[in-house]
Amino acid sequence: MRYINFHTHYPPADTKPEIAIVSCVAPEPLQQCPPGIWLSYGIHPWYILHSNMTNLIEKVKTLAHNQQVIAIGEAGLDKLRGPAMDIQRQIFCQQIDISETTQKPLIIHSVKANNEILSLRKKRKPLQPWIIHGFNGLPQEMEQLIKEDFYLSFGPRIFYSDSKAANSLKAIPSDRFFLETDHTNKSISALYLRAAEIRGISTQELEEIIENNFRRLFGNIIE
Numbered sequence: 001m002r003y004i005n006f007h008t009h010y011p012p013a014d015t016k017p018e019i020a021i022v023s024c025v026a027p028e029p030l031q032q033c034p035p036g037i038w039l040s041y042g043i044h045p046w047y048i049l050h051s052n053m054t055n056l057i058e059k060v061k062t063l064a065h066n067q068q069v070i071a072i073g074e075a076g077l078d079k080l081r082g083p084a085m086d087i088q089r090q091i092f093c094q095q096i097d098i099s100e101t102t103q104k105p106l107i108i109h110s111v112k113a114n115n116e117i118l119s120l121r122k123k124r125k126p127l128q129p130w131i132i133h134g135f136n137g138l139p140q141e142m143e144q145l146i147k148e149d150f151y152l153s154f155g156p157r158i159f160y161s162d163s164k165a166a167n168s169l170k171a172i173p174s175d176r177f178f179l180e181t182d183h184t185n186k187s188i189s190a191l192y193l194r195a196a197e198i199r200g201i202s203t204q205e206l207e208e209i210i211e212n213n214f215r216r217l218f219g220n221i222i223e
């Protein structure tokens with residue numbers, strides 16, 4: 001089995017059974033990770049600091065060109081935490097631009113903001129894929145998002161049997177999802193087991209599905 005952890009804050013100890021995108025958040029430097037572990041870099045809405053927004057954006061622009069950085073983010077909107085929405089929106093839109101100019105997909109943190117992010121995608125028509133990480137919406141919301149070409153990444157909420165995340169994961173088309181541990185200490189293998197159970201398929205089938213999705217977004221960076 002080769003697991004792909006789409007979004008984590010902790011590099012895996014052994015790269016062999018696991019491919020991961022480690023989320024590095026400005027103004028922190030890039031984490032040192034061995035080849036095979038990939039990074040995303042961006043400004044998390046929680047950590048937007050008014051005083052040095054320009055510096056933060058410049059830092060993202062620079063590090064976005066690093067070869068190990070394969071995605072921009074996590075960027076996004078959080079209606080429960082962080083600065084005022086207009087500031088969050090401004091920083092998010094600047095990162096949409098960075099994602100487009102560097103041609104790297106955008107990993108999105110969205111709390112109570114899926115509708116707004118959906119309409120931003122409709123309005124801006126970006127060419128890069130957008131992936132909402134830690135998705136915990138209802139199946140109807142999932143459907144609206146995938147209609148606009150979003151990808152969704154599911155985290156440990158799928159362990160709760162009647163959670164919105166578990167119900168959405170059950171119904172989402174195979175070519176639209178990933179799994180992630182985010183900042184929890186859950187193992188990615190446990191997430192694969194649980195997701196396979198929810199979808200009624202084997203973990204091998206799931207491995208193939210997620211690998212195909214990963215290749216669609218990032219080309220042949222994995223063997």
Ligand SMILES: [Zn+2]
Nearest residue numbers: 023074182183
């Ligand atoms: Zn995260």
